[in-house]
Amino acid sequence: MTKVKIVFASITGNDEDIAYVLTEKFEDLGCDVDMSEVSQTDVADFEDSDICVIASYTYDQGVVPDEALDFYDDMQDLDLNGKVYGVCGSGDTFYEDFCRAVEEFDKVFQQTGATRGADTVKVELGPEQEDIDNLDNFAEQIFKKAQEMDL
Numbered sequence: 001m002t003k004v005k006i007v008f009a010s011i012t013g014n015d016e017d018i019a020y021v022l023t024e025k026f027e028d029l030g031c032d033v034d035m036s037e038v039s040q041t042d043v044a045d046f047e048d049s050d051i052c053v054i055a056s057y058t059y060d061q062g063v064v065p066d067e068a069l070d071f072y073d074d075m076q077d078l079d080l081n082g083k084v085y086g087v088c089g090s091g092d093t094f095y096e097d098f099c100r101a102v103e104e105f106d107k108v109f110q111q112t113g114a115t116r117g118a119d120t121v122k123v124e125l126g127p128e129q130e131d132i133d134n135l136d137n138f139a140e141q142i143f144k145k146a147q148e149m150d151l
């Protein structure tokens, strides 16, 4: 069974909602899914998974959330070759750096050698039906890539 690890950073619940949408979709696809909050998660969990996903909000001029900084730093030392990843997150277009943390996590995943399974998904605040459709599509693409790689 394909193992999926979903890590989220969320203060007001939008990214937690995103993580739940993805959990449900990956489970529908027949995956074994584990979801956890970033400050409660060890990066080694990604090494034990086939598919690695991050859902993060953006704060204060586009930086990675404070509680995700250790995780972000630890990711720089990971070798995730042969694994598939995806990044998504919530932001607010009121701010200049809309969903910048999504881009930052995408960059660090690239450094790990993991393969991007789908383009990033950026959600304006909480996920509406259109976002849920985009997230379902995101999960399907990632799963398809993992199947192509025999994961």
Ligand SMILES: Cc1cc2nc3c(=O)[nH]c(=O)nc-3n(C[C@H](O)[C@H](O)[C@H](O)COP(=O)(O)O)c2cc1C
Residues within 6 Å of the ligand: 009, 010, 011, 012, 013, 014, 015, 016, 056, 057, 058, 059, 060, 061, 062, 063, 090, 091, 092, 093, 095, 096, 097, 098, 099, 100, 124, 125, 126
């Ligand atoms: C002080 C503050 C700064 C923020 N800065 C940004 C930002 O630079 N870029 C962005 O896209 N969203 C920014 N946001 C919006 C949050 O990312 C957005 O509310 C998000 O939905 C929160 O996700 P959560 O519910 O998972 O905590 C900011 C919000 C606050 C309160």
